[in-house]
Amino acid sequence: MKKTLLAVLTASLLSANSFGNNGEIGNLIDEARNQNLSEEELATITELKNESKRIKAQTKEEMTSLTETKASEQSMLIQTKKTIYELRETMDPQTYENLLTSLTEQEKNIAGNSVEASDQDLSRYPIYIFASQSMGDAALKSLYAGVAGEKNVFIIFRGILPGENLASFSKRQHMLYKPEKDDENETRTFFPPNIQINPVLFRHFNVTDVPQMVIADPEHLNGNSTCMSYANGADISDVCYLSRISGISNHVYLQEEAKKSHFGNLGKLGDVLQISEPDMAEEMKRRAMAYDWKKAAERAKDNFFRDRKPVYLPTAIYRRTRYVDPSITVQEDVKDAYGKILLPRGMMINPLKHTLMTGKYVIFNATDKAEIQRVTDYVSAHPDDDFTFMIDDIYHDDSENGWNEYEKLVKAFKQRVYLMPDNLPHELGVMVTPTVVYADNEKQVLILEELGKIGQKTPNKSIAVEKRYQYE
Template identity: 25%
Template sequence: MPRAATLAATLLIASAGVSASDAVLDGIDAIVEQAQRIEKQAEQAPYPAWLEGAPLTPAQREGVESIARDAARIEGSARTGDAAEMLGVDPAGEASGAASTASGYRVEILVSWALGEEALREIAAEVSSYPNAVMIFRGIPEGQRFRDAIKRLHALLAGLDPVPAVTIDPPRFERLGTDEVPAIAVYAGGEPIAQARGTYGIRHMLARVRAGARGDLGAIGPTVTATEPNLIEVLKQRLASLDLTASQQRAAERYWGKLRYLELPQATEPRSRRFDPSLMVTADIKNARGNVIAPAGSRINPLDLMPFHERLLVFDASRPEQVALARELAARYRDRRLVLIASGLDRAAGWDGFKQMQDGFRAPVYLLNEPIRARFHIERVPALIDAEGRDIVVREIPPPAGE
């Protein structure tokens, strides 16, 4: 999940005294979205209501549930560089000194199990040293179950503190135009400015970038070909094998229309609010090693545990004027990652309308849930949410008059 959502999860963890968090699903691809049309609310109910009216065969149902479970776990970490959700690690146990890498760059290292566990362990240790770096797989080894792949990865990362950021994100391989690993890319402002193959040395790569190196720097050392199949293609093939009928697809669309949104009033005037997110710990919070880092009865500020480098933009996607303002704000605020969250959606436009709107932002759009709304004190939209020092700041921005 994005670090914005992880911060909210940390707030919830602190108040509940547990070391688990709910995934916020985003939809990395239309294929994954299709799977979630059928079982989007898997965490809230065993089956969506529409299954009663258009039942699947037992084999189809198991296939749908399996895809939805895999998609949920993958999407909880994909595109975010957050290993906590993927590995089941308590976010409160992550490093308290998280900060940007040298010069504020973001670093991605493409990897594969074909490199061997010893090399992957070295890369993981390198990534662990840089909170703004992430190691990326294209998928899971062919023939291996997702849960087994995660257990294997968990064992690989055991003992590393902080836990390095790990994602499964096939489009990153496509964006850099390579299936050779290791490959390293340095990003600035969301765009890759330099990349190289055959190396994973972050310090060396950043030094070259600071010295003016740009573009594809070629092969610096030996590489191997990533052997994992593209996970999106795997999900696509699995979904195609289900042979869903047109009536079931229509039932899925009706299910979309029944989804409940947290509809919030539109901001009518600019307003800024600041609050301290500190909470009373109701039960001991432990890190991944089992050490108590916050005893019951103490007060903690989640921002001390996990600096909040993102910015949240919450808006009502069913109102064109708010969507237009959200696009303007997304273009304006490029100094940090902007997480888009919709408090409402256009039911009439359905899934196709949602995907079209999301494609317009060229970024995932998340659905606002009650824990996020409550923890960030969201009252009106559009709203920008930032961290300033040890406080959370919520700024309500009304759309221009006449829109």
């Protein structure tokens, strides 16, 4: 039993697989003591344990040296590629291509012979490609086609061109990435690229020319990330990235470099251009500072009533009460996301079956003193009711007088007064002013009280329920 245990312990101490498994070795030594091994046998075990530690330390040193050698070779290859790029105009094209192919093969060999080959999962890291319209339509069109459908790849612009607006910018970019028809009738499946205007990212990553690419690490997930500090108001914040490169816009190349553990700033591998768009955030600040807000407010106030076209409903002659069915007819089938018909065409829907209408809506012409008096008398006669006042017109040709009259109304009714939407009479069946509109929620009809002249008899005392659009 002792010899068997000693053999197992010796094998475990000498095994490379147990270098990091100190807990198992400790358990074996404790068990050896419990088995009453001799002092000589315990001394042998201690000597073997010390030898195991020495081998482990030597192996770690060799692995570190090998990793440093790999990193050095990779750095030399990157520098060589940069030098070849700078001298490309002095070479014939075939020689240039052959050199790049050779260097790429060497990179693959180094990555394949590494002690612990890097296999970075880059799907969780956003890739920013900083672009500008100065790159030209052809370059942008090629860029958009290359990133279409890539969920974690974003093309970032700093702003829009002087004299351009967001609508024209969007239309211009759409023309560059929209799919082309394969034939007269079919269009191939297409996923548009992720295009953003984000001047903040340009500043945070200190991008001053294009194209540039960055594999960002916004959540600081990777210990290999490079972080840059920037002013965030009164505080100092940082933004981190795994790898970045300028002069090219092929995101696949940058991803492959990161997978080979080529982190940090990989330098410039192509021509760069100036950014033609100004910083949108700074441009907005500049325009806001230059804008005369006080003058604009005065102009808006002056034009508020003048720009509105009043409905001009006729004044009520008779005092009468009308009953209106507010039902609407569904004009087209209403379907859900799966094509199931929820509301078929021709179906009648009464909104009062699904919701309660509370309070009373008073619609009147604020330029007619007699109408204002009728409304005032009606409100006084119904002190417990909740009213919403909506006016048809209020001196739209005289802005100053319009505001004065509006303030008088607010003061008289002790609450806010609203301008009536143009389509409201049509929707509620209002034909004259002043009219008070409220609902009989139990019978599911609208009640319209037309406030004609005091004491005037109504020629029609019928209480038949009207259809809302029967007079069209």
